[in-house]
Amino acid sequence: MPLLSDLRRRGWTSWAIWSSPRPAIVFLLVIDLVAFAAAAWSVVVPMSPGDLVECLGLVGLGMAAAEMTRQVERRRRRFSDTPHVNFSSVWTLAGALLLPPALAALVAVVLYLHLWLRSWRGVSGIYAYKVVFSNCNVVLSCLVASWTARYLDLFPPRADRGAVAAFGLMFVIAVYFTVNSALVATAIALIKQRVSAKTLLGPLNENILELATLCMGTLAALLLARLPWLVVIVFVPLYALHRSVLIRQFEQAATIDSKTGLLNAASWNAIAEAELDRAREHETDVGLLILDIDHFRQVNNLHGHFVGDQALRRIGDALRSEVRSNDLCGRVGGEEFVILLPGTSADTILDVANRIRQRVYDTRIQADETADVFQITVSIGAASFPAAGRTLQELMTAVDNALFAAKDAGRNQVRVVEVR
Template sequence: MTLTRHPITERNRRVLFRPREWALFTQPRAVVGFVVALVAVDVLLAAVGVCTTAPRAGELLTAAVIVASGAVCVEAMRRLGMPQGMVRDLLGVWWIPVVLLLPPLYSLLTPIPLYVLMQYRIQRAVMFRRVFSAAVVALSGFSASTVFHALRPGQVVLLDGVAGSARSSVLLNGPGIGAAVLCAVLFTVCNTVLIAGAIRLSVPEEPRRTTVWNSESLLLDTVEVCVGLIVAVLCALSLFLLLVVLPPVLLLQRSLLFQQLQTAARTDPKTGLLNAVAWERVAKTELARALRTGCPLAVLIVDIDHFKKVNDTHGHLIGDQVLLGVATTLSHQLRQYDVIGRFGGEEFVVLLPGADMAEACRAAERLRTRVGRMALPVNDTTVTVTVSIGVALLRVHGRDLLELMAAADLALYRAKDSGRDRVCLPVAKSVGVSVRSADEPSAESRDS
C-alpha cells in the first residue's frame, strides 16, 4: 500500500493529532462529558470484571456462538441497506441471552465485536457515536446481568457448551422466568434512558415523542424482549437450537429495516421532515378532501432570510444545524395533523387543513416570531435567523396544489421585497375572487 493511493491530507493529520478537532469535541460540553463518563465507567467495570471472573470453556463457547449469530444479522442488515439517521435493530435479541446466561463481564465485552463489524461492514458512522452506542448496550447489559445474578445466585452454571440442566432450569421455573423478564425489561429501559438522555443533551428542544418515547418504539422494545427471552431459553437448552431461531430473527430484522427504509425514502435526511415528493403526495390527498367536504385549507411557504450568509460566515455544518433548528421550531408550533416538509434549500412548505385566512395568518405569524427568537450557540457567539412567509388560501388563490403553490410563492417574493421577516398574502386576484390586501394588519405582520 502506498500513500499515493490513500493520501493523508494536511487537514486529516491536523484532526488526527488535535483532539479538540475530533467530532466528539464539536458537541455541547454536556454531551462530551456524558459520553466520556459512560465509556470510562464501562472500561473500569470491564477491568474489574477481567480480574474477578474466571474464564470457563462453556461460557466462552456460548458467548462466541451468540456473537456469531449476531454477526449473521449484521451481515443481513448490510445486504438490505441502512437508512440514514437513527436506526432501530433487533440486536437486543442477542444481548438478552448474554445478560441472562453469562456472567456480567460478558455483557460488557460482547457488544464490541458486533459494533466493530457494523462500523466496517455496514456504515462508517461518526466514531464517537458508534462507541457511545456500544457503551450504552454494555452498561445496560451489565446492570441487568448483575441484577439477574443477584436474584438467582449460583444457578446459572455453564458446564459445557452444548447442554446443561443447571443453566436451563433457571429459565424454566416460575421465579426464574419472572427474574428473567424483569432483567430483560431493565436492560431495555436502561438502554432507552441512556440514549434519550444523550439526545436531550444534544438537542434539548427535541420532543421526546419524536425520538424514543412513542408507541411504535414501545412495541418494538416489547417484541425485542419477548424474542430475546425465547432465544435465551433455547440457548440454555442447547446452542444447536440457535439454528432454529436464527431464520425468524433474520426475517423480523429484514421487515423492520424495510419499514425504516420506506420511511427514509419519504423524509429529508437533514431535517427529518417530509421531502418534497412525499409532502406533495400528502398535500394532494388533503386538498382533495378539502374540496370534497368544503373545508378551508391554507398553504405556507417559509424561506430562511439570508441563509447563504449563514453558510458563508459559519460553514455548511452550522447551516445544517440552522435548518434542523428551524424545522424543529416549525414542528413545535404546528398542530399534529398539519403537514410540513422541506421544499428544497432553505425553503419549507406547510399545509394547514381547516385553516381559513385569519387562522392561516395567525399561524404564519406565530412561526415567524418563534423562529426569530431561536438562537443557535456557535463557539463564543450565537446564530439567529429570520424567515419570510407566503400564504395562499384554497378557493381564494387557487383550486389545485399547483395554483396554491404559485400564489404562496408570489406572496413570499412580496415578503422578501418588502424587507423580509414578515408574512404576506398575494396581491393579485386569483380565479375571479377578490383578495383582501395583505397590507391590512390582520393579514400581514408589521414587524421587521
C-alpha cells in the same frame, strides 16, 4: 489532563476520539474502565463446565444470526443517524439471564468484535472508540441485568412461579434497557452538547424495536433453558425484522429531507395532492403556507454553510413545534418551506402563520461558543383551499404571490391571499 497529553505525545492524535469535547472523552474512558473492572470482578461468581458450553453456544448462535443478516446490518448502519439497534441484544440478554455475569460479558464482547470485523468496519462515521463504548455499555447492561436476574432467582425457570417469574423478567428487561439508554443518552449529550430529547433517546419506533429484541432475547433464554433445539425458530422472525427495518429506513431516506427532517419536495407534493383530493371529496378547508428565509444567502456567506445548515435545522424544529401532527411540513427549495394545514379555515391561517413567524424570530443561531449570536427571520405567504385555488398548482401560485408581497413589505411579514 496528563493522560491525554501523554497519549498525544505518543502520536495518537489522529484518533477520532480526541475531536470530542473533553467531558465526553472523560465519560467514555470512565465507562470503558468501569465495564472492564466490573467484568473482572464478576469472575468471583462460580462457573461450571456446563456454563462454558452454554457460553460457546450463545456466541455461536449470535455469530450465526449476525452472518445471516450481515449485508442487511451493514446497509442499516449506513443509514443510522440515531442510537442504533443492532439486534445483538437478543443474545446478550439471553446470556445475562442464563450465564454467570463474567460469561455474559464475554458473550457481549465477542459478538461486538464480530459485528465490527464483519459488518461495521469501513462504514463512514463508525469509529473504533464508538464501538468500544457501545460494547462496554452493553457489558454493563448485561452485568446489571445478570445480577438482577440472579437476585430474583429467575433461572432455571420453574412452573410454580408463573406470574412472579413473568414480572421478574419484565423487570430485568426494563433494567437492561434503562442502563443502556441512559449511558447512550449521556454520551450523546456530552459529545453533541446541544441536542433535542429525540436525539438523546432516539425516536419511539427505535425504542420499541430495542424492547422487541430484548423480549426475543428473553424468549431465546427460556427456550435454551427448557427446549434448546427450538431456539432456531428465533432466526426467522429476527431476519424478517432486520429486513423490515431496513425497508423502513430506505423509505425514510427517500421521503425525508436530510438537513431538516421534514418531507422533501417530491414526498410533500404527493401527499399534499392526496390531502386536497380528500378535501374536495369531503368539502373541507385546507390552509397552505410558504415560508422563505430572509437574506439566507448572507447567512451562508457571512457564517458558512455549516451554520446555514444549522439554521435550516432550527427552522425545521420550529415548524414541527408549532403545527399539529397531521399537518404536512416540507422543504421544497434551498431556503423555502411549505406547510399544508388540513381542516384549517381561512380565519385561522393568519394566526398559525404569525405564530410560526414569531417562533422563528425568537430563534437564535450560534456557530460555536466563541461566535456571535444572530437572528433569522422568515417571510410567509398564506392562502386557503378552495377559496384561493382548486388545485395544488393554483394554490401554490396564489401563495407565492402573497410571499412576494411579504418580501416587498419589508420581510419578516405574513401576507394572506385576499379572496373577493
